[in-house]
Structures are given as structure tokens and as C-alpha cells.
Amino acid sequence: MPSPTIPVDLILAELPRSTGLSAMLAGRLAASIRAGEFGPGDRLPTEKQLVERFSVSRAVVREAIARLKTDGFVETRQGAGAFVAPRPGLANFRIAALNNEMGLLDAADLAHVFELRGVIEAGMAELAAQRRSAADLAALNAAFAQMEQALQSDDNGAAADDSFHAAVAMAAHNPYLAQFAAFLAQHFSATRALTWQPAARSSGSTAAAQAEHRALLDAITRGDPGAAGAAARNHITEAAGRYRAADKQPKG
Amino acid sequence: MPSPTIPVDLILAELPRSTGLSAMLAGRLAASIRAGEFGPGDRLPTEKQLVERFSVSRAVVREAIARLKTDGFVETRQGAGAFVAPRPGLANFRIAALNNEMGLLDAADLAHVFELRGVIEAGMAELAAQRRSAADLAALNAAFAQMEQALQSDDNGAAADDSFHAAVAMAAHNPYLAQFAAFLAQHFSATRALTWQPAARSSGSTAAAQAEHRALLDAITRGDPGAAGAAARNHITEAAGRYRAADKQPKG
């Protein structure tokens, strides 16, 4: 019977493969900050003090602090010092933290990430159906037409597909939602480029995807949030199915 | 009439306040990688070459590469060199990238982030209603009872509230979704700690929240995804309203 503990520590968990001294020092400092030893706005010990405290060179200290800077934990000001960032909760979300070790996502992981993308796209489609402006509809129709055109040429339509999804994101009028959706889309296009052969898109699968796009476009045009959400979710689910099917084909 | 361009560059946009040479160099290298100049697995120029190419010291080069490492763009192996990460799409998602400059989120930003959280929680609740096991239901009921108990004592029930949401995340059986929900929850608890006074929770607002929790628990127990999603979304919306109300009260 597992007790319902909060898995919040996973988010900022240190990468186990910490390379070298600087990563270890960065981990110790981050742990101190999370433990509340240094509150938001507090000044960290100077580089000199850290050098003496941990018996490492200044290069190591600087690299560790640089890591904390890019992680959003601390900010530095030349001549003043290093300070804990005022907004500790706004650290980065590392979706890859759990599986940074293995080469690629396994099938179960991939299904989970697809599911996450489906949730996001569905929510975004619902909002788009409620908020789309005339300009949004024009952009959506333009992207859709571009895909129609790509369907009849040799182009696999990947760029047009991205434009369509971006137009949906614009219509939802929520930059954070759009940002996260773009992040996931980039993730998938990168994975796709590694595992799919370009020719796999030229068959009937793109026609099926276009039908799903049409359903989504119609629902957003009608202003039907439920139908838009369902269409977007269905589109992602189908894409996941096509992904798996293509993945099982021989590589040649 | 804005053309429907892809806002994917926003994700990894360089922070405008780039401090110093190393940040500039890191930006240039990241741009090269994004532009496809170096593909996944390719080896970057050696530190020595970069020193000559950009007329900076090796410390600057190393700090720039360290930044790219923590950003997930490159990996280094001692004696071998620096290589573009094989999974470029798995870089970090920086929810704070757009407003890293200002002190806190303004009201519009906050509403957008609440909306994002509502989408995530709703999708998670739908999945929880479909997949909850007997153990999940037991954990949910335990967390709910804990909140009931906290309601009658002086405890503001924040810990129990977190446990309940964590139990919902567990019941959804999707680690990525749970991870992102936990990230957002942490973000909000951090913001709440800065702006709310603890006493603000002891009034009737917690009772209202508990009623929303009951609706969510019932829907998940019944296995009704639609109702669970609606309940979760409503809960977040109401929480946003309570947040705004508390925010407008005088600080004393």
C-alpha cells in the first residue's frame, strides 16, 4: 500500500550522470536552496568562499553557478554577487529528466508523451473554438489550403502541418499553452525525423490526417468546443497509431 | 494580416539580458545547432578551435558549452569532444522564458497559467476516471478524509490538498502528465506563499474547495471521465477566482 506522497522532487531531481565536480557542487548548492537554507533574494557565498569551502578551483565554482543560472535558480550581478532567484517556483520543467539515460523513449514512454500532447491539443482546440477571431480563421484556412496543395505535390506537407497547428495555438489566445504545445510538437518532429523515412508520409496516411484536420477546422469555425477538443484528441491518437505503424516497418 | 508563422523559436529564445561573452557565444552556437549546421550526434569544433574562431579565452568557451550542456543541447566526453545531443527535441521547457525580466507575473499571465493548469488537471482527471485502481481509490479517499480532518482543525490543509492532487495524478497512470501537473502545482504553491496570507484559507473558501474535491472524487469513483474533467476544470477556475479575491485584500 503505497502512501500518496508528492512526487514533486522528481521535477528538479539531479541528473544521476553528473559529470565531474561542477555538477556535484551545483547539486549541493541547489539542494541547499531547495532546503530553504538560502531564501529568494538572499546572496550566496562568494566564489572565493566557495573555493575555500569545497576545496575546488574557481573554474569549478563558476561552472556550477553558471549551471544554476541557466536552471533559473540564481542570478548574478557583476560586482555585487550571486543571488537566489526571486521566483523559485518558476524553475524549468525537464520532461527528459526521467529518461535522460537511455538512448530513446521506449514504447510506453512514447504513449505517455503522446497522451500528454493529446491533452494539450484538445484543451487548446476547445479554447480556440471559443475565442477564434476572424484573423484566426483566415490563418487556419490558409494553412489548411496549403496542406491541400502539398497533398497533391511531392511535398510531404510537414511545414504546412506545423503551420496549421500553430494557427490553432494562436486562435486559443494563451501564450503558455501555445508555448508548451510548440515544445511538444518540436519534440515529436525531432523524433519523427530520426525514426520515420520521409516516404512514409506520401501514402494514404496524409489523406487521413487531412480529414482529421478538416474536422478540427470545421469544429473551430462552428465554435463548438466539445467537437474541437474531440477532433484534436482524435488527431493525436491517430497520429500515435500511424507513428507506431511506421515504426514497425523495416528501416530500408 | 499576420502570416501564420511558426512560433517555435520562442521556446528556446535567448534571454535578452544575456550577460557577457559566454552567453553570446552560447547563443550563437545554439543558433547554429537549431539551424541544422550541426546535426544530432555531430561533433562540435574543439575548444581550441572555438577560441581561435571567436577570439575569446577558453574560459568563455567552456562556460558557453557548459550552458549548452545544462540546456540539453550538447554532451561532452573527456578526451573525445563535444557532441550535439542525440535528442534535440528533449530540451527544457522554459515556462518562465517570456517573463524572465519582470518581477512577477501580471494578472493576464497568471490567468493564462491557471488556464494551462486547468487543461492539465482536467485531462488528468478524465484519465483517472478511466484507469483508477482499487489502490488509487483508497489513496484518494484517504487524502480526502485527511482534508476533512484538517478543515475542522487549525491546519489550513495545504499538505492534504497537495496529497489529494497527487493521488489524482497517480490514478491517471501517466508519469509525464503527473510530472507536469506537479510542476505547475509547485509553481502555484510558491506564488501562493509569496502573496497569500495563511489566514486567508481558514474561512469558507476551504469549505468550497472541499465541495469541489468531493465532486471530483465522486466522478472518479463512478468512472465518469466527462464529469471528472469538468469537476477538475471547475476546481481550478474557482481556485483562480479565490486567488484573485485574496490578492485584492490588504496585505496586513
Add this chain to the structure above:
DNA sequence: ATTTGTCAGCTTGTCTGACAAATCCTGCAA
């Protein structure tokens, strides 16, 4: 008494040179 100018000390940013550790590559011997 308050404001302003100056300066000394401190802290981070950058540069230089060196050595250690790990990897890669070449050539030689079996």
C-alpha cells in the same frame, strides 16, 4: 544637516598558461 564627489575594497567577468585524465589514432609486431 543634507547632498554630492571621491575613493578604497570587494565581487564577478575575462584572460593566460599549465598539468591531469580520458579518448582517439597510428604504426608496429605477431
Add this chain to the structure above:
DNA sequence: TTGCAGGATTTGTCAGACAAGCTGACAAAT
């Protein structure tokens, strides 16, 4: 062809130095 030794290459770490910017104290002027 295979195996291994050894040099060359590359990143990791160290040490010292100067430049750039900030802070606080003190003196001078209003």
C-alpha cells in the same frame, strides 16, 4: 588480419592575474 603499445588530441581542473562594476564609507560642498 589482429592485437597492442604509445603518441597526439581533447576535455577537466587548477592557479594567478587584471578588468569591470558594485557597495559603503568618508570628505567636501551646499
